[in-house]
Amino acid sequence: MMKRIYFDNASTTPLLPEVIDVMSDVMKNHFGNPSSIHFHGRNAKAIIEECRKKVAGLLKASIGEIYFTSCATEANNMVLKGAVEDLNVSRIISVNTEHHCVLHTLEYLKSKKVEVILLSVDANGFISLDELEILLKEEKKTLASVMYANNEVGTIQEIEKISALCKEHNTYFHCDAVQAIGKFPIDVSKTYFSFLSASAHKFHGPKGIGFLYMNGDNIIKPMIYGGAQERNMRAGTENIICIAGMTKALEMAYEEIEDRKQKILDLRSYFMESLSQEFEDIVFNGSQSYPYLYTVLSVSFPPSDKVALLMFNLDIAGISASSGSACSSGVESDSHVLQAIGHPTERKTIRFSFSHLNTKEEVDTVIEKLKTMTPVMAN
Numbered sequence: 001m002m003k004r005i006y007f008d009n010a011s012t013t014p015l016l017p018e019v020i021d022v023m024s025d026v027m028k029n030h031f032g033n034p035s036s037i038h039f040h041g042r043n044a045k046a047i048i049e050e051c052r053k054k055v056a057g058l059l060k061a062s063i064g065e066i067y068f069t070s071c072a073t074e075a076n077n078m079v080l081k082g083a084v085e086d087l088n089v090s091r092i093i094s095v096n097t098e099h100h101c102v103l104h105t106l107e108y109l110k111s112k113k114v115e116v117i118l119l120s121v122d123a124n125g126f127i128s129l130d131e132l133e134i135l136l137k138e139e140k141k142t143l144a145s146v147m148y149a150n151n152e153v154g155t156i157q158e159i160e161k162i163s164a165l166c167k168e169h170n171t172y173f174h175c176d177a178v179q180a181i182g183k184f185p186i187d188v189s190k191t192y193f194s195f196l197s198a199s200a201h202k203f204h205g206p207k208g209i210g211f212l213y214m215n216g217d218n219i220i221k222p223m224i225y226g227g228a229q230e231r232n233m234r235a236g237t238e239n240i241i242c243i244a245g246m247t248k249a250l251e252m253a254y255e256e257i258e259d260r261k262q263k264i265l266d267l268r269s270y271f272m273e274s275l276s277q278e279f280e281d282i283v284f285n286g287s288q289s290y291p292y293l294y295t296v297l298s299v300s301f302p303p304s305d306k307v308a309l310l311m312f313n314l315d316i317a318g319i320s321a322s323s324g325s326a327c328s329s330g331v332e333s334d335s336h337v338l339q340a341i342g343h344p345t346e347r348k349t350i351r352f353s354f355s356h357l358n359t360k361e362e363v364d365t366v367i368e369k370l371k372t373m374t375p376v377m378a379n
């Protein structure tokens, strides 16, 4: 069988063997319901609380500020809806390059008469801090929701400055940190966040688990009602297997953060150099001045008949990457993020995204295969 190359780590990452070991142990030996008060229940509960302590420790949060959720989509929904319903927020300021789980929740809230302002971005994907500040000066109870790192083009917003502005203007600050957690050392004791969302499957943990950091001052009401799990914030028997797997994955990501970063940065530069040498008129989307999300490289190829089926041809050639287009009613168009940065629609974009498990040999193979699919540099 053909050995496939996986360059789609911004979509999801493979589970690490150490994570699988921890999850297997929980599956085999700790099946109790954490709400039961007998031995098995107490044992399961202890695992969850130990995980909460570790996750909180990594982010420098208090233990009571971490809530496990089924995914980041859930955490984002909880915050946006909860801020309106429970914190009397009348206005949400966000960005037109956010993930759909934020944008679609905001559309829903707009239909419920909440004022929603979507900031636009420049060609590199940055919002204007001046524009944000002008809005924050208005006397309205506001939540600003700005993602840390963009999942499609890798731009990292000026989070420290945005956080400082929100603090200065008494504004709640939510950050979708899904792509950044485990890659950048986020410290909630130093940077002001009211809420921060994360998802395990982006840092080599399992799917179906995430967490919300909620600053102790901003308690919203639960989105799901039922039992008293997650300190009454999220009812439903806890996914202890995935909580344990996510915690192990996050611990490993923090321990190896610098080594992984260096390896992926080298790989990314090597890929960029090879692409620039071999192919005509290619453009890299998103900000290329560090810090950027080093796991993501969004490449735009010039228009040609050859590139029309690029994603499809890469897949046939054994390479999993991601397309920069969205398909609506059978018509392909640039994704909302590419449109927001003013990407020319006739060009074809592929997002390659890496993990520390990728190699330069894989890059070489991808370059060789790409040469048969796109216009190469004339000699």
Ligand code: PLP
Pocket: 010, 011, 070, 071, 072, 073, 074, 099, 101, 147, 149, 150, 151, 176, 178, 179, 198, 199, 200, 209, 210
């Ligand atoms: N936010 C960002 C920036 C993402 O990249 C993703 C996943 O693609 C999500 C949110 C949603 O995460 P989850 O799959 O945990 O719902």
